[in-house]
Amino acid sequence: MTSETMKAVVLHGKERVVLENVYIGEPAKGEVRIKIERALTCGTDVKVYRRGEHARMIRPPALFGHEFAGIVDAVGTGVSHWKVGDRVVVANSAPCDECYYCSIGREELCENLLFFNGAFAEKAIVPSRIVSKNMLAVDAGTPLESAAMCEPLACVVRGLEVAPVAAGQSVVVLGLGPIGLMFVRMCVIAGCTVIAVGRREARLRLAYEFGAVDTINVDECIDIVERVRSQTPCGRGADTVIEAIGSPAAWSDAISIVRKGGMVNLFGGCASGTTISIDTSRLHYDEVTLRSSFHHTPRSFQKALQLLSSLEVDAQRFITTRITLNEIPDTLARLAAGQLDIVKASVLM
Ligand SMILES: [Zn+2]
Numbered sequence: 001m002t003s004e005t006m007k008a009v010v011l012h013g014k015e016r017v018v019l020e021n022v023y024i025g026e027p028a029k030g031e032v033r034i035k036i037e038r039a040l041t042c043g044t045d046v047k048v049y050r051r052g053e054h055a056r057m058i059r060p061p062a063l064f065g066h067e068f069a070g071i072v073d074a075v076g077t078g079v080s081h082w083k084v085g086d087r088v089v090v091a092n093s094a095p096c097d098e099c100y101y102c103s104i105g106r107e108e109l110c111e112n113l114l115f116f117n118g119a120f121a122e123k124a125i126v127p128s129r130i131v132s133k134n135m136l137a138v139d140a141g142t143p144l145e146s147a148a149m150c151e152p153l154a155c156v157v158r159g160l161e162v163a164p165v166a167a168g169q170s171v172v173v174l175g176l177g178p179i180g181l182m183f184v185r186m187c188v189i190a191g192c193t194v195i196a197v198g199r200r201e202a203r204l205r206l207a208y209e210f211g212a213v214d215t216i217n218v219d220e221c222i223d224i225v226e227r228v229r230s231q232t233p234c235g236r237g238a239d240t241v242i243e244a245i246g247s248p249a250a251w252s253d254a255i256s257i258v259r260k261g262g263m264v265n266l267f268g269g270c271a272s273g274t275t276i277s278i279d280t281s282r283l284h285y286d287e288v289t290l291r292s293s294f295h296h297t298p299r300s301f302q303k304a305l306q307l308l309s310s311l312e313v314d315a316q317r318f319i320t321t322r323i324t325l326n327e328i329p330d331t332l333a334r335l336a337a338g339q340l341d342i343v344k345a346s347v348l349m
């Protein structure tokens with residue numbers, strides 16, 4: 001057995017990430033080793049960088065980053081589906097298939113969801129459960145850099161399963177980070193009339209290019225709810241409102257913007273312990289439906305890769321900068337300080 005070291009970004013705690021040489025061994029039974037070709041930065045990475053951990057996903061010290069694609073470099077015993085040289089994208093989790101929630105088809109709520117981190121590294125040993133349940137082959141026509149966007153898109157696909165939209169509907173998307181922009185694109189593909197609400201001009205322009213009919217800059221509004229509602233058909237509110245910010249204030253705005261009988265997709269996760277209050281008449285007399293979704297499932301991960309491979313969602317449009325592994329600590333620090341405006345940074349190993 002040979003052993004070696006690789007360069008990898010390690011999370012040590014709050015605002016402490018270091019590029020280090022770490023040991024990388026051979027894959028054990030059921031595992032696969034990947035030579036990572038491309039990784040992408042994500043809003044969750046910045047959140048974890050600020051907090052130093054994520055209760056469910058990552059606890060320091062730990063390898064960092066979770067969106068990546070690469071080439072199989074070695075396979076452990078018992079792995080028959082994969083061989084050296086295969087191009088793959090790897091999800092950052094896999095369900096257990098044994099608990100109550102897996103048995104009712106709600107794998108995103110799995111009691112034993114296994115999370116994986118380590119995208120910001122030269123190589124990764126993928127755990128056997130992810131190898132068998134949530135690792136997909138990438139066809140030769142799809143750049144691995146594009147395939148690396150599969151995980152966040154899978155969350156968006158899942159969000160639209162939970163709160164479906166239909167052709168002809170008016171949809172408001174609040175928040176134009178990568179996730180909000182993916183929702184804009186997906187709703188346009190579905191045939192919806194999309195109003196995109198954000199802050200930065202470059203993001204609003206991108207939403208427009210993705211097919212949003214209207215873009216609204218929150219910084220130019222005195223009353224965002226009134227302003228957005230006035231743009232919806234007859235001013236009655238949107239059929240569906242998707243909240244992709246993750247703040248209690250935005251959750252409240254989303255519930256105020258939807259029309260009677262409409263649906264709100266509270267997609268953005270707020271800090272734990274936060275609450276909102278809801279006008280009960282909105283739920284009862286106005287029959288507003290509230291939905292929410294977390295994470296992704298193996299099925300939504302598969303669908304996301306199809307969308308990327310067919311270019312219905314063109315990942316290249318989301319990648320606004322390219323950096324090297326060495327630049328990760330500085331990039332995270334600047335993103336956390338609000339000094340950088342990046343939709344997705346692609347990381348070259
Ligand atoms: Zn992500």
Ligand SMILES: [Zn+2]
Nearest residue numbers: 096099102110
């Ligand atoms: Zn389970």
